[in-house]
Amino acid sequence: MTSSPIRARPRGSTAHIRARVVHAVLGVLAGAGWLVLPVMTVNTRDPVPVAPVGTAASSADPQQDETSTADLVLPLVAGTAAVTLAGYGYLRRTRRARTRTTPGIISARPPAPTPADSERQARAALRLADDCVRTSRDELSFVREGFGEKPAEPFTHALRAAETELSAAFAIWRRYEEGLPEDASARRQALVGVIGRCAEAGRRLDAEAGALDRLRGSGEQGVDGQGVGGPEGEARGAGVSLEVAEGRFRDVAVRTVTAQETLGALRERYAHSAAGSVTGYVEQAKDRLLFATARLNEARQAADAGDGPRAARQLRAGEGAVAQAEILVAGVERLAAQLREAAGLVPAALTGAEAELAAARGEGARTALTTGELHARLAYADGVLAAVREELTGGPYDPLDALRRTARAVERVAGTRPGVLDAAELLVARSAVAAAEEFVAVHRGAVGAEARARLAEAARELGEGSAGRADSAAGEARELAERDVRAHGTPYAGAGGDAAGLAGAVLGGILLAEDPDGGPPAGFGGPGTRSRHHLRTTP
CATH class of the missing domain: 1.10.287 (Helix Hairpins)
Structure with a gap:
């Protein structure tokens, strides 16, 4: 030190x-x-006798x-x-x-961080904690399927606690971005709170990482519900987990083929913008599956050879790729279902919107709008409803966008009321939040804290029933995330052979990009344990 x-x-x-x-x-x-x-x-006094007065004394x-x-x-x-x-x-x-310019010589204490430094630390802490939670959630799904809910219960509790801390951190950060609190000292404390909450989320996950490894280190469980370690035990545990991962791999491979057909049908039936949120998902799912194929094959070979540590490393990378392929395929399936639901809801939403506008015309005095403002908003809403009706009869259209425009036009005049428009707005918000969540999840190696904070806000608003605000926040989150991905680029693009799918794995945060080969795979745990698996082969 x-x-x-x-x-x-x-x-x-x-x-x-x-x-x-x-x-x-x-x-x-x-x-x-x-x-x-x-x-x-x-x-x-001089003890020597005084000389006689004369010339000698004077001289x-x-x-x-x-x-x-x-x-x-x-x-x-x-x-x-x-x-x-x-x-x-x-x-x-x-x-x-x-x-003197040498730091630390003049003062015994280091200089206090500036507000800009504290903000950068808070953003980095939010991004890291969010990555840890997402990765832990992915791996825990394989643990539950392979070992059951009961052995996985401690890890589930740790994950929920980390999610709670992270949610609180995002809420504090959002208030900070809005300018609250206003006092400079209180704002510094808010940033300290964000960093502290993120650190606590990571600590909760770090505390259980070793126990999860012990559970996965054997195909059988001890009396305490934990697995038995050692190279042979790790090899057996990898074999059990491999069966789960390979089963899910085969399932998502079949679903990918179906998703490609589904996406083609969506483009024929609806407007091009309707499927815009899942454009490229099938290709990315295939890329993740290609990467998973290589990693799972290497994990199987290592398990058969009794090399437990190497099997576990390759297995974790393969599991991460399979989990993201599932997210991408599920996104296409989700959108298809929501578009069908939205298409069936559009006529009823238009009828309900016209009824709301008629009521607003008859009860204009109950609103806080002036007569001129009310007439202007009514005219705008009438134009939106007319355009939507024309789209319904004019060919392929985007049902979710039609519902969004209808609900917003009426909300500008009469506010929100229970009924079909409320259901329409909720469906639109759920679709927007899910689309943003999927995009961030499979691009988390590049997405920054701002997009994640907006996504957390959208999820919070949706949970509180504020569908309109959730839809807006989710749209902002998706735009910010796409901007981050464009700025990040693909440093591993063009890799082939053993490195097939490496760029997508790094972009998706499956590999941590700490080494030229892509780095170790991200595992269950916080900042102190998530990179404990290394892909380097032992000699």
């Missing part, structure tokens, strides 16, 4: 200064004593005067020199202290 020496230097420097001041004072006192000594001895007076003068000059010179040297040394030390 370097903090102790840095803190010790000011005390050492102070001690040196004090010592030199003492030396200077002693020099002055010695010089003064030397000056005073001749004076003190002038009036003392000795000049010699005595010269001796007294010499005795006075030398001490004066010494004292002046001591004072001069002490003053010169003090000035040099003062000038050197003022111009």
Whole structure:
């Protein structure tokens, strides 16, 4: 540690200064004593008999005067020199202290972080904690399927606790972005709270990472519900987990083929914008499956050879790819179902919207709008409903977008009311939040804290029943996430052979990009344990 020496230097420097001041004072006192000594001895009696008055006495007076003068000059010179040297040394030390640029020498405490530094730390903490929660959730799904709910219960509790802490951190951060609190000191404390909550979320996951590894380290469970370790036990545990991962791989591979057909049908039946949120999902799912194929095959070979650690490393990477392929395929399936539901709801939503507008015309006095504002908003809403009706009869259209525009147009006039429009707005919000969640999940290696914070806000608003605000926040989250992905690029693009799918694995956060080969796979745990699996092959 370097903090102790840095803190010790000011005390050492102070001690040196004090010592030199003492030396200077002693020099002055010695010089003064030397000056005073001749004076003190002038009036003392000489034991030698006094010489007779005469020429001899008169001739000795000049010699005595010269001796007294010499005795006075030398001490004066010494004292002046001591004072001069002490003053010169003090000035040099003062000038050197003022111009010194070495950090930690002048002050015992490091400089306080600026608000910008604290904000950067908070953003980094939010992103890291969110990554840890998402990765832990993915791996825990395989653990539950392979070992059952009961053995996985401690890890489920840890994950829920981490999710709670992370949600609170995002809520504090959102208020901070909105300018609350206003006091500078309180804002600093808010950032400290964000960082602290994220650290606690990571600590909860780190505390259970070792137990989860022990559970997965054997195909059989001990009396405490934990697995038995050791290379042979790890190999057996990898074999059990491999069966689960390979089963899910086969299932998602079949669903990928179906999803491709479903996506083609959506593009024929609806407007091009209707399937825009899942564009490229099938191709990305195939890329993840290609990566998973290589990793699961290597895990199987390592397990058959009894190399448990290597099997576990490859297995974790394969599981991460399979989990993201499932998310991508499920996104296409989800959108198809929601578009069908929205298409069936559009006619009823239009009827309900017209009824709301008619009521607003008849009860205009109950609104806070002026007559001019009410007429303007009614005219705008009538135009939106007319355009939606024209789209319904004019060919392929986007049902979710039609519901969104209808609900927003009526909300501008009459506010939100229970009924079909409320159901329409909720369906739109659920679709937007799910689309943003899927995109962030499979691109989390590039998505920053701002997009994640907006997504957390959208999920919170949706849970509280504020469908309109949830829809808006989810749209912002998706836009921010797409911007981050474009800025990130694909540093592993073009990799082939053993590195097939590497770019997608790094972009998706499956691999942590700490090494040229993509780095270790992310595992269950917080910042201290999530990178404990390494893909490097032992010689």
